[in-house]
Amino acid sequence: MTQAASFQADADTNSLSDAVAGSTDRARIACPSCDLLFDVTDLPDGATANCSRCGNFLTTNKSDAFERVTSACIAALVMLAVACAFPFMQFSRAGLENTMTLPQTVMELWNNNMPWLAIIVASFILIIPAVVTICMLVLSITLTRNHSPSWLRQLGSTVFHLQNWSMVEVFFVGVLVSLVKIAKMATIVLGTSFWAYAAFTVLFTLAVTNLDKFQSWQKIEALAAE
Numbered sequence: 001m002t003q004a005a006s007f008q009a010d011a012d013t014n015s016l017s018d019a020v021a022g023s024t025d026r027a028r029i030a031c032p033s034c035d036l037l038f039d040v041t042d043l044p045d046g047a048t049a050n051c052s053r054c055g056n057f058l059t060t061n062k063s064d065a066f067e068r069v070t071s072a073c074i075a076a077l078v079m080l081a082v083a084c085a086f087p088f089m090q091f092s093r094a095g096l097e098n099t100m101t102l103p104q105t106v107m108e109l110w111n112n113n114m115p116w117l118a119i120i121v122a123s124f125i126l127i128i129p130a131v132v133t134i135c136m137l138v139l140s141i142t143l144t145r146n147h148s149p150s151w152l153r154q155l156g157s158t159v160f161h162l163q164n165w166s167m168v169e170v171f172f173v174g175v176l177v178s179l180v181k182i183a184k185m186a187t188i189v190l191g192t193s194f195w196a197y198a199a200f201t202v203l204f205t206l207a208v209t210n211l212d213k214f215q216s217w218q219k220i221e222a223l224a225a226e
């Protein structure tokens with residue numbers, strides 16, 4: 001369905017209505033919710049486009065988006081390495097102390113005959129976030145340098161598919177809820193790893209939100225066509 005449409009860019013970045021033209025090199029995006037087609041060729045730097053019919057988010061145009069993603073991914077990987085290397089938290093009650101690291105939580109599940117749960121937990125809080133961050137880093141560096149290797153499309157598909165399976169923020173909210181309950185039963189000392197994982201969660205979310213799907217595919221396709 002192709003039709004002339006207006007779009008709501010954010011705040012005072014104005015309406016870019018009637019921008020649809022017959023030219024083939026226009027940047028068009030279909031609303032993922034209602035399929036209405038929009039022309040976002042003239043979207044100003046820093047502006048966000050939303051569907052004028054259902055209000056669904058379409059895309060954000062940031063000229064320095066890939067540099068932001070690169071910085072966030074490098075910092076996130078450093079924080080994840082710190083989170084795996086240091087104690088996550090320490091419990092003490094009635095003279096007994098127990099220190100736990102993130103890899104140890106997975107091993108505890110494994111040793112208690114819950115291998116599937118151990119694999120799921122390790123995948124969602126460590127392995128998938130690490131793989132997604134590395135893939136986002138490679139993608140953003142490649143796009144920043146205007147390279148177009150043969151695997152670029154596959155990498156783009158992998159990044160945007162795997163992002164749906166990363167649950168770092170869900171895990172962190174779960175930890176905070178558990179802490180409130182455990183704090184009533186034992187003394188808890190939050191370790192370096194806890195704060196590092198909190199920083200990783202923020203940096204990872206920052207990288208994901210800055211890596212705009214439409215902007216990335218526009219660039220991937222443009223480089224492939226050169």
Ligand SMILES: [Zn+2]
Nearest residue numbers: 031034051054
């Ligand atoms: Zn819509």
